[in-house]
Amino acid sequence: MKWLIYLVAVVLLVLHQDFWNFSEYKPLVFDFLPIGLAYHAAYSFACAGLMFLLVTFAWPKHLEEYENIPSSPEQGDHH
Amino acid sequence: MLPIIVIFTYLAVVLYIGIFAFRKGKTTGEDFFLASRSIGPVVFFLSLFATNMTAVAILGSSGFAYKRGIGVFGMMASASGFVIPISLFVIGTRLWALGKRFGHMTQVSYFRDRWECSSIGTVLFAMTAAMLLPYLIVSIVGGGTILEELSGHRINYHWAGAIVALVVMGNVFFGGMRGAVLVNVFQTVLFLCFGMVAFVAIGHSMPGGFTGTVAKMLESPARSWPLERIHPNSISPITTTEFLSYCFIPLSSIMFPHMSIMCLTAKKVTAFKKTVVLYPLCIMLIWLPCVYLGAIANGQPRVNAAIASKSPDVTKMLQYHGGVDDAGKPTAPILTGLLKKLGTPEATDLLSSVATSNLTSEQFGERLYEVVHAIPPKDPRYGDLVKEVGRLSKTASGDSVLLQMLRLYVPAWLSGLLAAGIISAVMGSDCHQILALSTMFTSDVYNYYGGQKAYGERSSVYVGRAFILLANTVAFFIAWGKPDIFELAISWAFSGFAALAPVMLAALFWKRSTKYGALAAALFVTAAILGTGWLEKIHAFPKGHKPEEVIINGFTLFHHKFLALSPGGGKLFIFGFMPVVFMVLGSALCMFVGSLLSAPPSDATIRKYFGGTSTAFPAAKAQPIIAV
Numbered sequence: 001m002k003w004l005i006y007l008v009a010v011v012l013l014v015l016h017q018d019f020w021n022f023s024e025y026k027p028l029v030f031d032f033l034p035i036g037l038a039y040h041a042a043y044s045f046a047c048a049g050l051m052f053l054l055v056t057f058a059w060p061k062h063l064e065e066y067e068n069i070p071s072s073p074e075q076g077d078h079h
Numbered sequence: 080m081l082p083i084i085v086i087f088t089y090l091a092v093v094l095y096i097g098i099f100a101f102r103k104g105k106t107t108g109e110d111f112f113l114a115s116r117s118i119g120p121v122v123f124f125l126s127l128f129a130t131n132m133t134a135v136a137i138l139g140s141s142g143f144a145y146k147r148g149i150g151v152f153g154m155m156a157s158a159s160g161f162v163i164p165i166s167l168f169v170i171g172t173r174l175w176a177l178g179k180r181f182g183h184m185t186q187v188s189y190f191r192d193r194w195e196c197s198s199i200g201t202v203l204f205a206m207t208a209a210m211l212l213p214y215l216i217v218s219i220v221g222g223g224t225i226l227e228e229l230s231g232h233r234i235n236y237h238w239a240g241a242i243v244a245l246v247v248m249g250n251v252f253f254g255g256m257r258g259a260v261l262v263n264v265f266q267t268v269l270f271l272c273f274g275m276v277a278f279v280a281i282g283h284s285m286p287g288g289f290t291g292t293v294a295k296m297l298e299s300p301a302r303s304w305p306l307e308r309i310h311p312n313s314i315s316p317i318t319t320t321e322f323l324s325y326c327f328i329p330l331s332s333i334m335f336p337h338m339s340i341m342c343l344t345a346k347k348v349t350a351f352k353k354t355v356v357l358y359p360l361c362i363m364l365i366w367l368p369c370v371y372l373g374a375i376a377n378g379q380p381r382v383n384a385a386i387a388s389k390s391p392d393v394t395k396m397l398q399y400h401g402g403v404d405d406a407g408k409p410t411a412p413i414l415t416g417l418l419k420k421l422g423t424p425e426a427t428d429l430l431s432s433v434a435t436s437n438l439t440s441e442q443f444g445e446r447l448y449e450v451v452h453a454i455p456p457k458d459p460r461y462g463d464l465v466k467e468v469g470r471l472s473k474t475a476s477g478d479s480v481l482l483q484m485l486r487l488y489v490p491a492w493l494s495g496l497l498a499a500g501i502i503s504a505v506m507g508s509d510c511h512q513i514l515a516l517s518t519m520f521t522s523d524v525y526n527y528y529g530g531q532k533a534y535g536e537r538s539s540v541y542v543g544r545a546f547i548l549l550a551n552t553v554a555f556f557i558a559w560g561k562p563d564i565f566e567l568a569i570s571w572a573f574s575g576f577a578a579l580a581p582v583m584l585a586a587l588f589w590k591r592s593t594k595y596g597a598l599a600a601a602l603f604v605t606a607a608i609l610g611t612g613w614l615e616k617i618h619a620f621p622k623g624h625k626p627e628e629v630i631i632n633g634f635t636l637f638h639h640k641f642l643a644l645s646p647g648g649g650k651l652f653i654f655g656f657m658p659v660v661f662m663v664l665g666s667a668l669c670m671f672v673g674s675l676l677s678a679p680p681s682d683a684t685i686r687k688y689f690g691g692t693s694t695a696f697p698a699a700k701a702q703p704i705i706a707v
Binding site for chain 1: 149150152153156157158160161164165168172173175176179180289290292293297303306307308309310317319322323326346347348349351352355356357358359360362363367370371374
């Protein structure tokens with residue numbers, strides 16, 4: 001599963017280079033958003049989806065063991 | 080007056096937050112600099128996001144889009160929406176664990192321990208501090224510019240910058256990391272709420288609305304260029320190679336000291352989960368309206384006139400009352416000639432007002448718009464004047480385009496609220512930058528060279544506070560000359576920090592990496608930055624010059640010149656790519672070769688950070704902390 005998500009990440013990285021939209025404004029999404037802008041707005045949603053998959057299926061769980069280490073010696077007064 | 084009252088109320092709140100945080104805080108260094116590593120997930124997300132929201136993101140993005148069109152969003156925002164969360168996921172979580180386990184407070188303290196180096200760590204400190212300072216200046220310039228604009232120039236730029244710098248300094252001086260974090264939370268909420276309202280309000284108030292403006296721009300090829308990335312009428316089109324190059328820039332995010340230090344403040348590593356997922360969406364929510372408004376501002380004659388009135392030509396014209404300057408040259412000769420030739424009552428009246436009274440640039444912009452508006456569009460003189468206004472607007476800094484739209488199209492109370500939101504965005508990141516510089520100095524210089532040992536824990540907090548005063552004062556005086564927001568930040572800080580990302584990746588994931596590899600990479604990056612800056616300086620056209628490409632070396636490969644400066648921006652391109660691409664790749668190569676040619680760190684250090692035993696290159700699979 002982890003490797004599949006890494007593959008999705010690579011595909012998404014490639015899809016960022018939407019060279020086919022460079023000299024194009026049509027279609028106008030909602031009649032006011034040129035396609036070059038609407039594409040990248042949708043791309044942002046896709047990125048959020050990818051990040052959700054990453055934190056769900058490829059989370060570095062072993063790091064959570066450090067959560068129990070006290071952050072600093074209990075010293076210092078309040079102002 | 081109303082916007083000023085709103086803004087000053089906001090500034091008072093920021094100061095109060097600092098004092099509130101001061102009362103809550105302890106007297107230890109870790110509490111002042113890292114809020115005792117105790118930040119919860121929601122506050123962590125809001126604050127980390129706000130840390131990255133600077134004048135560049137809000138004013139720079141709309142200004143950049145005004146000059147280069149909608150492609151700015153894909154080039155800068157959606158690329159960041161991919162790269163920044165990934166870097167937080169891969170690097171940020173590991174930094175958090177290292178900080179928690181070994182007590183590191185900065186990147187340099189980690190590098191020193193990881194590679195057993197002292198003076199090379201100091202080199203890295205000096206380099207990162209030198210690259211962070213421009214970013215700090217950008218924030219003060221941004222804050223000062225906004226406050227000046229919104230006060231209708233009743234507060235001049237220098238006073239406005241001083242007020243912003245003082246409030247930021249007060250917040251961080253008293254509140255430390257806790258103060259900066261709370262300000263950032265306040266900022267993100269404020270900006271996301273009022274930003275959306277202002278976007279809708281501008282769309283509602285501007286003539287034709289969004290749909291009508293876009294439709295009007297599409298009527299003529301000369302006006303539709305901002306809606307595409309490559310267009311025959313674009314002065315500075317966004318090429319595929321430049322678009323690709325920009326994907327490297329967000330690598331800088333995690334390498335900015337204020338971002339990496341912020342990663343150390345989370346109470347739990349799971350706090351990163353929300354941040355990583357929501358980051359692309361929040362970037363979109365902020366950047367999309369800014370870029371869109373900046374691009375379609377080209378289709379609004381009133382905004383164009385307002386921006387043109389801030390061009391170097393018109394500024395001189397107003398300064399010399401339409402006469403000749405000190406060198407005996409006529410000021411704004413083309414515009415003056417066109418207005419004289421036009422001869423309408425509005426044009427004659429404008430020229431006479433320029434000659435006899437002290438018009439502000441805002442007044443001039445409004446009157447110029449009235450002149451243009453009074454000519455029938457079919458009159459050939461209309462086209463000439465619109466063309467000249469367009470030309471002038473492109474020689475001005477576009478950074479005020481969003482503020483102009485707020486001033487022209489939004490009710491004063493809402494304009495004030497959003498302006499407070501913009502200032503807060505600027506100040507929130509400013510707080511973190513100053514604190515990061517102070518943390519670095521205290522941890523990497525004062526504590527490292529024995530200050531804390533000699534004078535006790537509390538002394539590091541005092542030194543940190545003293546450094547905040549010093550750094551802020553220096554940044555303010557550099558910001559005095561009002562350097563251009565976007566150019567400065569992009570030129571130095573972003574490219575430089577992006578090129579240091581391979582150093583961090585090597586430290587975290589490659590056992591065999593060494594201090595000499597890091598030194599080679601740092602020296603290469605420094606040389607590349609200075610070389611780029613030097614080429615841009617000696618070959619660039621002076622400000623206000625007609626935007627043209629400068630070919631430094633004409634050797635061509637795949638239709639791209641070897642060395643050229645972009646038209647308008649005067650930025651260096653190497654075979655069509657930005658220098659950052661070569662800097663990142665070159666830095667990685669230096670790190671690799673430099674490490675292989677030098678002795679690896681001791682077994683003890685490698686065991687400390689990787690858990691297993693040291694092996695020769697290629698390293699064995701990494702263990703505990705840094706395992707993927």
